[in-house]
Amino acid sequence: MxxxxxxxxxxxxxxxxxxxxxxxxxxxxxxxxxxxxxxxxxxxxxxxxxxxxxxxxxxxxxxxxxEFYPIYTAEKITSDYGQNEIRANNLYKSKQFFITGKIGGIDAGIDDKPVVNLKTNANYGFNSPLLKFNKIDQEKVAELNKGQKVTLLCTGKSEIAGTPILENCMFLQTLEKQMIEDILKFExxxxxxxxxxxxxxxxxxxxxxxxxxxxxxxxxxxxxxxxxxxxxxxxxxxxxxxxxxxxxxxxxxxxxxxxxxxxxxxxx
Known part of the structure; x- marks a missing residue:
């Protein structure tokens, strides 16, 4: 409430x-x-x-x-892409939204940049969303653990081989700090x-x-x-x-x- x-x-x-x-x-x-x-x-x-x-x-x-950023579960995003990629792209691609779910894996991707996988039941978890982070929050990924519940602000990109890709993900703490600063200097x-x-x-x-x-x-x-x-x-x-x-x-x-x-x- x-x-x-x-x-x-x-x-x-x-x-x-x-x-x-x-x-x-x-x-x-x-x-x-x-x-x-x-x-x-x-x-x-x-x-x-x-x-x-x-x-x-x-x-x-x-x-x-x-009211400004919709919130979706990792399960829903994966399901939407599994049913119809075109429709899912219309809903998620290049859009900012909150995503919530439990961490299934934390890995180092290209150039050792962190990639987080959110656990879902789709295709035994092989098509669960992959999250890439903005530059500010990349180091904070080291503080996360498998099984941890997270809510992040991300931008939809598309999907690769049935796996939804989200980018520029931001921790809530980062967004909170940024918003307070921008509210106080609003014109x-x-x-x-x-x-x-x-x-x-x-x-x-x-x-x-x-x-x-x-x-x-x-x-x-x-x-x-x-x-x-x-x-x-x-x-x-x-x-x-x-x-x-x-x-x-x-x-x-x-x-x-x-x-x-x-x-x-x-x-x-």
Whole structure:
């Protein structure tokens, strides 16, 4: 279960609400945004939320990140490629997603770069996914063990002789650290194009931070920003107030919201 519920779901309201503000209110107030993002309470909130998100993800729980990156089991990916490679490529090739499973083997591949095999029942395990890692995380593979359960962010490549190949795999700890850094230095931008999943995920956490901050007057009732604090803010903030806050925030991020709307329309 996610620890953060009602107010965080305002992200959906934020993304779907109509923009009724006039053009004079659409200018991005960079100083106010930066000030809001860099309060000490904001940092507490972000660290708590992101840590909870990744801990829950590692335990196969429901998280907000899967709205941007789907999560698949090694068994499903192998099965999909076994049934229809063309259809599987449409689903996985060049796409980023989370994959979860148990390690079946850890080997040194070409140039001694690590390759991890995730255990499945397909063809007695001979066609189980092979995972290759990004440069940053290659050394960390030495800390893994056979039989260990893992969840990683990978990019689908294709398959060779019935074996799905995933590349640029990243440990959750690496992604967590990277996301916190990028959230704190976020500036209004077009969210479409390359890495649009990542940019949209970053933006969602930026907005959730600002919503909680403004709904609670910089968390003034919280000595510590924790689950109890966040749930209390969620319970005491009305839907009307959330909508007002969301509408105000829309005007501060015109580039991000315009690109989100265009991407939404292109999917319909």
């Amino acid at each position: 996610k620890k953060i519920s009602a107010l965080l779901s305002a992200l959906l309201i934020f993304g779907c609400s109509q923009d009724n503000s006039d053009s004079s209110n659409k200018k991005n107030d960079d100083q106010n945004v930066q000030k809001a993002l860099f309060t000490e309470k904001d940092k507490e909130f972000l660290n708590f939320v992101i840590k909870d998100e990744f801990e829950t993800l590692a335990d196969n729980g429901e998280v907000n990140l899967t 209004d931008q077009d969210l479409s194009g390359k890495n649009n999943q990542y940019k949209q995920a970053i933006f969602s956490f930026v907005i959730s931070t600002l919503l909680f901050n403004r709904a609670s007057n910089n968390f003034e009732q919280c000595s510590v920003v924790d689950n109890s604090c966040i749930q209390n803010i969620s319970k005491t903030t009305s839907k009307e107030d959330i909508q007002k806050l969301a509408d105000n925030l829309k005007a501060q991020f015109p580039k991000a919201n315009e690109s989100k709307e265009k991407m939404k329309q292109s999917e319909e």
